[in-house]
Amino acid sequence: xxxxxxxxxxxxxxxxxxxxxxxxxxxxxEAGQLEQILAGHEAADWLILDARSPAxxxxxxxxxxxxxxxxxxxxxxxxxxxxxxxxxxxxxxSVGVRSAARVAELRRAGFSRAFNLDGGLFKWVRDGxxxxxxxxxxxxxxxxxxxxxxxxxxxxxxxTD
Numbered sequence: 001x002x003x004x005x006x007x008x009x010x011x012x013x014x015x016x017x018x019x020x021x022x023x024x025x026x027x028x029x030e031a032g033q034l035e036q037i038l039a040g041h042e043a044a045d046w047l048i049l050d051a052r053s054p055a056x057x058x059x060x061x062x063x064x065x066x067x068x069x070x071x072x073x074x075x076x077x078x079x080x081x082x083x084x085x086x087x088x089x090x091x092x093x094s095v096g097v098r099s100a101a102r103v104a105e106l107r108r109a110g111f112s113r114a115f116n117l118d119g120g121l122f123k124w125v126r127d128g129x130x131x132x133x134x135x136x137x138x139x140x141x142x143x144x145x146x147x148x149x150x151x152x153x154x155x156x157x158x159x160t161d
Contacts, residue, residue: 008126008151012119015095019116023100025107028118029090031127038064047083049091051098052121052142059142059158060131062092062121068102080109092117092124094144095151122148125156 019026037046048065050057057067068080068091083089089111091099099116106114117124121131121141130137140158143149149157 008153011151012095012123015097016118019096019100023104023116026100026103026116027114028096029115030118031124031129034090034117035129045087047087047089049089049099049102051091051093051102052144055160056094056142056144059160060121060133060138060140062124063132065092080106083111085111088113088115090115090117093120094141094148095120095122122151122156126153 019028037043043064048062049068050061050065051068052061054067054069057065061067083106089103089106091102091106091114093099093102096116096119099120103114103116119126125131125139125141128139130139131141132138133140139156141152141156142160143152143157
């Protein structure tokens with residue numbers, strides 16, 4: 001049975017189109033495809049970067065991901081220039097806008113195997129996939145702000161107060 005088409009679905013469709021227009025050189029990877037990769041033997045060939053704020057990342061994140069900050073510095077790696085060129089890279093954020101900008105930056109720096117997580121972490125948890133919070137699986141994600149948080153079902157919207 002398919003899910004009903006909601007305002008959140010419409011918003012994600014519009015965001016997807018806007019991202020494609022704004023960042024035409026950015027390729028996306030679907031959540032299901034990334035989930036299969038991370039569960040398989042090729043997981044070690046992939047690097048996951050999170051383009052959200054430190055507070056959002058600390059709240060919950062994809063297991064094994066590293067935070068990339070606004071200056072392009074990556075936790076445990078250093079700068080984007082220090083990234084391994086022999087690995088594929090997935091960048092994620094809440095809905096895919098900030099991560100698309102990072103992927104565009106990576107592409108300009110010569111990383112041809114950099115991908116944006118389609119729909120971001122909001123779609124990831126909406127589809128029932130878990131994140132990590134304090135070392136434990138969770139379906140809660142930082143809502144970014146009140147407006148963007150409306151794209152998350154209440155059951156997935158983490159409280160930040």
